[in-house]
Amino acid sequence: MATGMLHSHYLFVVLFTLIYMVKTILLLSDRDELLEKFKKKTKVLEMIVSFGFLATGIFLMTQMPQIPNLMYVKIGLVVLSIPLAVIGYKKKNKVLATLSFFLIVVSFGIAQKVKKDKSGGTIVAKMGKEIYEEKCTLCHGNDGKLAMSGAKDLSMTQLDHMGIVTIITEGKNSMASYKGVLSPGQIEAVAVYIETDLKGK
Ligand code: HEC
The missing domain is CATH 1.10.760.10 (Cytochrome c-like domain)
Incomplete structure (x- = not known):
């Protein structure tokens, strides 16, 4: 169950990042029309993916014997990136949208680090x-x-x-x-x- 969850979590994370990345690229390259179209087309998918991402993430946390401190930093970054993204895409603010995408990427970097703890265990x-x-x-x-x-x-x-x-x-x-x-x-x-x-x- 736990390993299956971990794999689903990775899948959701990858999908989530891909959607995010396309949106950021479209915003940065001023393709507003395409961005609106893409947002419409992926709206339901994005909701499912975000929900799956959070649900599997929370489940995995409940399975962890102890939660490493870095994990809190990671969760903080993800949580912070959400309002930034919402405002960024609504107001078409490139700085906020990019910052939010950057936070997500950094938090994945941290996730990789958390996965390997000091004893090398996963x-x-x-x-x-x-x-x-x-x-x-x-x-x-x-x-x-x-x-x-x-x-x-x-x-x-x-x-x-x-x-x-x-x-x-x-x-x-x-x-x-x-x-x-x-x-x-x-x-x-x-x-x-x-x-x-x-x-x-
Ligand atoms: C009641 C005692 C007992 C318990 C409890 C027990 N084992 Fe074993 N285990 C054995 C015995 C006896 C063998 C040797 C079986 C044989 O080859 O004859 C063994 C063999 C093994 C082997 C094979 C090792 C090898 O190189 O052949 C593994 C792996 C293993 N156990 C894992 C576990 C795990 C994981 C648990 C807990 C979920 C566990 N065992 C609980 C008695 C136990």
């Missing part, structure tokens, strides 16, 4: 970490090395992504299947966590 890996600590440490330990009741040392695993996903989904010997306990998205997130933070460490 947001998905962070979601996976929470699930791992709740469900898996009993046998595998915090660092994956515990190997209780015949469990494998996860830091030594030779499995690739699919292999890890399959074991978690189907289970093996004394490790139970997590199908139905965890959603496919959660299993995906735990697998990413194992690969980025435990494997080979």
Whole structure:
């Protein structure tokens, strides 16, 4: 679920930026008529995209174990860019419209930075970490090395992504299947966590 949401969020963000970019270019090049036409044609799409962008964004925030400070800066920039854009396009003010587009681009730059936190983990890996600590440490330990009741040392695993996903989904010997306990998205997130933070460490 969470990874699916993340992908939808990216898709909405890309669409949102594209619409924004075309509008800014049209405004800057004084093609007022074309701009009006484009605004009319994309009105519904833009509403859907903006809603999807915000809804997936908010959902993802609720899934994050902790919200990094930079994230607040990013949200602040996005929130600030909206009234600037509304006024900018209404009044055909090039400076405001460009500034607003610039804020959106900067906030994406920040999003990229937030995605890679200090330990190199991704947001998905962070979601996976929470699930791992709740469900898996009993046998595998915090660092994956515990190997209780015949469990494998996860830091030594030779499995690739699919292999890890399959074991978690189907289970093996004394490790139970997590199908139905965890959603496919959660299993995906735990697998990413194992690969980025435990494997080979
Ligand atoms: C009841 C103890 C137990 C729990 C809880 C448990 N595991 Fe396991 N796990 C095992 C055992 C035992 C094996 C070894 C299975 C085998 O190969 O015989 C294993 C193997 C694995 C492997 C394969 C490693 C390899 O290199 O073959 C992965 C990946 C794994 N577990 C992930 C997880 C994750 C993720 C969770 C939590 C969602 C979890 N395990 C919870 C006992 C457990």
